[in-house]
Amino acid sequence: MSNRVVIIGRPNVGKSSLFNRIIGRRKAIVENIPGVTRDTIEAKAEWSGKEFILVDTGGLVPDSHDDILLKVRETIEREVSRADVILFVVSVKDGVTPLDTEIAKLLYPYKDKVILVVNKVDTNKDEKASVEFYQLGYELLFPVSSVHGRGVGELLDEAVKRLKEEKVELVYEGIRLTFAGKPNVGKSSLLNALLKEERVIVSPVAGTTRDTVEVPFEWNGMKFVLIDTAGIRRPSKVDYGVEFFSVGRSLKAIEHSDIVCLIIDASEGVTRQEKRLGGLIERKYKGCVIVANKMDLCPLSEGELQDLVRKELFFLDYAPVVFTVATEGKGVEDILEKASLVYRDYTKQHRTSFVNRVVQGTLKEKPLHHRGKSVKVYYAFQEGVKPPTVVIITNYPEAWKESYRKFFVKRLREKLGIEFSPVKLVIKGRD
Structure with a gap:
């Protein structure tokens, strides 16, 4: 799949906040704790008429021997190789860290895809401090605040320049x-x-x-x-x-x-x-x-x-x-x-005439009474699927107690051939 924009960086630099800011909703979990994101998360995004797939990744720790972090790294390496644009995120609050330097070296073979994003730039003073990150060896640097939205538009302007004019699909059907x-x-x-x-x-x-x-x-x-x-x-x-x-x-x-x-x-x-x-x-x-x-x-x-x-x-x-x-x-x-x-079975649909016959026949098997009077079913029909929903119109809705409903649903499943799905029963009075 083309037009993939992948967010990379060490833990707790605000990758998931940037991801959520770009897609316009909270999809990735954000907490002020390192290593919250582990598996990759994808979402469709659009900017200036161009569509792309945005990918959030776990925090990258190159030399860690922790089993989970090693697997995070393997996942990130796979995503980097598939990326059209890489947003390498660092934090102005921490300055250039040894981890940032290590990641910069790892990404250097892909330098033509990389845009350096200095995050947590909330003030003009922070923006001046962001120039320190040029020492990482990347020409393009964008100071942003993913929390407040500062500079994110300019970043996306640059990112989409590198993408193709094409529709992308991330609607999973099935x-x-x-x-x-x-x-x-x-x-x-x-x-x-x-x-x-x-x-x-x-x-x-x-x-x-x-x-x-x-x-x-x-x-x-x-x-x-x-x-x-x-x-x-x-x-x-x-x-x-x-x-x-x-x-x-x-x-x-x-x-x-x-x-x-x-x-x-x-x-x-x-x-x-x-x-x-x-x-x-x-x-x-x-x-x-x-x-x-x-x-x-x-x-x-x-x-x-x-x-x-x-x-x-x-x-x-x-x-x-x-x-x-x-x-x-x-x-x-x-x-x-x-x-x-x-x-x-969850999507099984039956005609109203058949449902009516089944419901009337089940009521005859085990008649229901309310205050000495017979309960009648005027008519019944299947309202929908997922789950199969049977609506019964009756003279005494209040007579259909939980135990009788369970009996009725069991018999409906048998007679309607719905072995592996729940059946929802809706009882209504006649208007």
Whole structure:
């Protein structure tokens, strides 16, 4: 993909703030803590009529031996090689640091693509101080304040001069499949195993993933958008800060999903947090695939674990269960096979005449009464999909209690051939 503008720099120089400023919304998480961004984040941007893909990257630490930072560096090197323009960001508040000098040397083979961006220039005094950064060896230097917007327009004027006049697309089409679960259950490992590349950074350290990462993917002619999310702990354990925003992004990703892969660590079984997340998935009427990962560490057989999952997550009885070992690639394609079945049912549509017959027949099976009078259904129809939604117009809406609704939904799923999807039931009175 051409017209890629990649933001590079050491940790905590304001790369994500600049990214958010350019795209005009808060997509990357910003905190005054080094190393918040780890995986690359992309967004479509436009300036002076030219469209481009803007890429935010993790903080680059060239000589670090930290496992996560090494993987961040590998990701950045891949992005630099694909870039049309590189925005090398430094901070005027810190002056030229040894890390800045190291990164300048690393980027020198790409010097024709590089624009040096001195960030955090909030005053005229800061602007005068920014000339110090010419010692890094780059001719083009732009003092900016990503927080206040100062100088960003001039920077973009220069950046887009180097880009082609062409449309760029970053609208990912396909089944939105979100990988969700508590920290360190293997969400990122599963996504990488499906992609057969390390697109997202994986580490034994819980909480490695912070931003949500969307990756387009095609399998057997079906288009997917695979979405990796930060691990979700229960609210009482989440402090305000990076994790607070990460969890918020994860919950938003679930909200905008077609299907949620609820990832369970098979060696631990079903914990309270899986039940909480499962309850959220049920309340939001999302399609779901339950993925029991790390089966190589599980003391139970697949059959025994399936029985346990069905018992503990009984309210997700429509969700198929898949068993995987992400580190070995075992069972990962089963996720897509089951997801395709879920999506088939999640988008299933029936004619009104058929829905009417099914609803009337189900009411006859188990008649409902209200204060000694028979409950009638005047008519019923399917209002929409994602999920399949059945609307029933009745004489006594208040008679349809929770237990009867559950019975009715179960019978609707059976009769409408919706095995792997929730069905939403809407009861209304006649106007």
